[in-house]
Amino acid sequence: MNEVSVVREGWLHKRGEYIKTWRPRYFILKSDGSFIGYKEKPEVSSDHSLPPLNNFSVAECQLMKTERPKPNTFVIRCLQWTSVIERTFHVDSNEEREEWMRSIQAVANSLKSQQQDEEPMEIKFGSPSDSSGTEEMEIAVSKSRTKVTMSDFDYLKLLGKGTFGKVILVKEKATGMYYAMKILRKEVIIAKDEVAHTVTESRVLQNTRHPFLTTLKYAFQTHDRLCFVMEYANGGELFFHLSRDRVFTEDRARFYGAEIVSALEYLHSRNVVYRDLKLENLMLDKDGHIKITDFGLCKEGITDGATMKTFCGTPEYLAPEVLEDNDYGRAVDWWGLGVVMYEMMCGRLPFYNQDHERLFELILMEEIRFPKNLAPEAKALLAGLLKKDPKQSRRTANISTLSPACRPTNTSTFK
Template sequence: MASTQSLNTPLSKSQELDTAEKVTKEFEQPGLLYVRIVEARNLNHVANAKALKESQPMPYLVIEFDKNETMSWGKEPKQEEYASAGTIDFNFNTSFDVSRESDLVVTMYQKKALRGDIPVGTVRISPAFDQKEQDEWFKLLPVGSASTPLTTSVGEIRVHILFKEHPKTAVKPLGVDDFEILRVLGKGSFGKVVQVRKKDTGRVYAMKILKKASIVERDEVQHTLAERNVLAKVSHPFIVNIKFSFQTKDKLYLVLAFVNGGELFHHLQMEGRFEESRARMYAAELLSALECLHSFNIIYRDLKPENILLDYSGHIALCDFGLCKLNMKDGHTTNTFCGTPEYLAPEILLNQPYTKAVDWWTLGVLIYEMIVGLPPFYDENHSVMYERILGDELKFPDYMGTAVMDLLKKLLNRDPAQRLGANGAQELKSHPFFAEINWQKLNARKYRPAFRPEVSHAADTSNFDQEFTSEEARDSCVDPHNRLPDSQQAQFAGFSYRKTSAESMQIGSLNGRRGSLPRGSLALRREGHGLRRWEE
């Protein structure tokens, strides 16, 4: 039987940890999860005949598994049938690639004429993965928010689930021919990121394509492999994951969950700045993600709006792990000079050994930028900006609240030993700015985001830069003169991940967006606003 966790049932301490950061259970044999949404019933109080008379669209569903989602619209019923029974016939079939355990999440939305569809209800289902058919009715529960408590169910939905393993004799290694390339999402010095559709399941992913010769030429092999290994066995609700990886003699291919809400940077540009409450929720989700990385002795080192994606529901997804430093236990230091100019911590600028505390500095810069619209020490002249980072007084606008000002003063402390978070993430979680956050509820994604990106379908790229999405999408050929010699192929021997005869990866990683490529990319971060990535 499939199981479902009631969304208004408190999580135990062990459940909270398991939800926030857990070691992924890998399948001995990958397979496909077949899902059929049959129908919904008892929906009279959320949509009725009056709504139909006013020509409002039917509710629709977003079905998500392992950070990959698809959408389905209900079939129009007769008014008298809908009014009397509150039923919607979906009869929608879909399938998902399975390489690790994950929950199936079904959320119903009511379409609005204007921006901002209303979430009606949701259910989280834990499939059995025992290759036995499951056909059950599940309660739809309200989608919670910071100010709205969860109450009773708003209806029921019938879901049919069946997991089938790939036959061991039938599975062949994945290759680029197993995917249809749809759009370009981003480009950089080592390659590009494209949107793809897996031909057998129809699932949409982001595929990162890297040229081996370029990686070797810039001495980035170890960084590329380190990126591939980051979070090799971790699943986190606010971190993008990799689904598959493979390689040819010329290129490396990473297939990632496609997060279609676009970069946080894009939305910040569009709106100028965010309300403090909205910034608080983003900051809390990022804090949870960074706490997870730190618990696995990883420093992120590149937190900025460009490396944060929004999913279809408005939750954040941290991506791009190209600057991560692994094996950083408590008290350990490193010296690599890397990051983004506006976000560099003072100890990095001073070429001093640094710890995980650099991530808390960058979180402070990000919170400030979300609320104000620019980083706290920003200047178009980098030399001036570095001087300001090292010595200027932190200034706040009149509209900034007392709690967030206190938080920023403590995060942007130039002494890393005295910086908030130097003794662990709990110091931040206990700060008054996050007083209203229930961390169990947050990690279970039970809060209803204040903003939800406009997304019309699973493959929607309207939230990505048209400079790239308008380009011809293809996997270009490599010039024979620029090919990597066979003698150097062994450097990438550890890149591909194989489980039986199927290739898949269960690691957190980056997603396609401008410049989300290996270290050394010098794509402009924003007009007159420095470089996306900078190091010496």
């Protein structure tokens, strides 16, 4: 393995992604593609005591020169997960810009050359070239290690369809039990660079057992498909119920909120941050209890106080610290809870604009507003969850306020 070295370092002006102001940052470009920005110049480039404000990779990036909105500007465009992102910088002279761009391009070219020279990493999906098309391989999921194949199920109806595959309601022949089978196409997962997300979802599903999280029953694969057999939450999407009812009673919203809190606390206790809480990822089971689905954006190994950097999630649900280019922690899940509970109690999003740039400004700057008829206790709950500053303990607010709702409740009144 090549030793990582500093290729270039110096001051740049970086433009904010959402609040379009220019900020001075001291950037260090390393031979492994790391492009790290600091508010102040570190005493030495290897000083890890000073937390970085920016941390990008220039691997497989594109570079563009422009004289707008300022002279001597350059843009780095790269792929982050499945999204193309751009980072904009400017310097004092054309010569300085050329030097930075040459250095960045040289690192990107070197990384590409190294990648071509290395043996490709094996992804144990089974062989796509297997012409038989019938061999299924078990993915280790449970202690029972029951091996199942496509032929063990009756396929009843399509529940949903997307870029990567589809979800089908199935009936297990041996037991008569109904499940939701998520079928993903391997070639699309690889082409869309979704392998990491898929592996994360599989691992989280395998390693978690909680009444308000979707349970994985089986996982297996064919030569060209990954199949996840999960419990079928036949109570429908919470989004559908809220669309029909327009707004939930405060008791009903608190009940759902308490169950979501229980699930998030469980994930956090296992050092998993969910990162994608939204109405569309909340289902109801046959008894009216919450089932959280879709674990592709989860981040594992995040202890209390640890942080993440990746910009991900759904725009309307993003926490301010994610938008500000800062590291963020578990508090993003409590912000997401605040947004979904606001939707349940108020019948709309707390911040919304079709223009994402304006939406992000609202999330960062706008004070939260409440309907006049909302009870003071509900306002206090939502205000606590939707604090702009994550250091002001959104978690304390939601746990203390929701704890009474954790008592047994008759869910039939909510259907």
